[in-house]
Amino acid sequence: MIIDTRSVPCIGxxxxxxxxxxxxxxxxxxxxLVDAEGHVLALAVVPANVQDRDTLPALDDGKEPWPSLRLAIRDGAFTAGRCQEWCNLHGMRHRVVEKGPDQRGFVALERRWLVERTLGWLSHGGGLLxxxxxxxxxxxxRLACVASLMAANALNNPA
Structure with a gap:
């Protein structure tokens, strides 16, 4: 499972x-939250001033939705103790993927591109920029509807 966030502007x-x-x-x-193939597992929307590490409880709906997932890949914004507690609560190991100290500019990080691609598809494909x-x-x-349409389209048109 890969975790990430994206901020979008509010208009009116x-x-x-x-x-x-x-x-x-x-x-x-x-x-x-997406799986290893980029399929959406959970979505949430929070105000933009909420820190990334504090957004994970918004994904919980009171049940254990991912019993087979054992590894959470996250970026440096999710390094605080609250994220570790959330992963432990769900029985997951977690790994932080960050740029190396000598790397500058854009660097494609391991497996993170999947969640970035999915967030891009949700924004552009659903008209939710x-x-x-x-x-x-x-x-x-609205995000869940677009994610459902993406999943149905993937089933209908296998690559």
Missing amino acids: VRGPRGYDGAKKLVGRKRVA RERAGRLDVATG
Whole structure:
């Protein structure tokens, strides 16, 4: 399982939103968990001012959804104790994938491209480049609909 987030701007939205200082935008943060093939396992939408390490509880819905997954790959933003506690709660080992100290600029990190690709497909393919829903549950539902359409399309058109 690979974990990552992406911040998107809110346009004309009155609901919860926040300022992401790293991206310098007012909006929301989309949290995605994907499997080793890039299929969406869980999605959540939170205000953009929420730290990455604090977004994982938003993915829980009270049941054990991933009994067969044993490894969580995450980037440096998920290194705090709360993420480790979440992985331990779900019985997963976790590994942080970061750039080396001598690497500069863009570097494709191991397996992280899968979640980046999936977040890109959700944004571009579903017409969700900007957040327009007023409520977080509606925004999450729209993402889930696009993810379902992507999965159905993948089943219908195998590569």
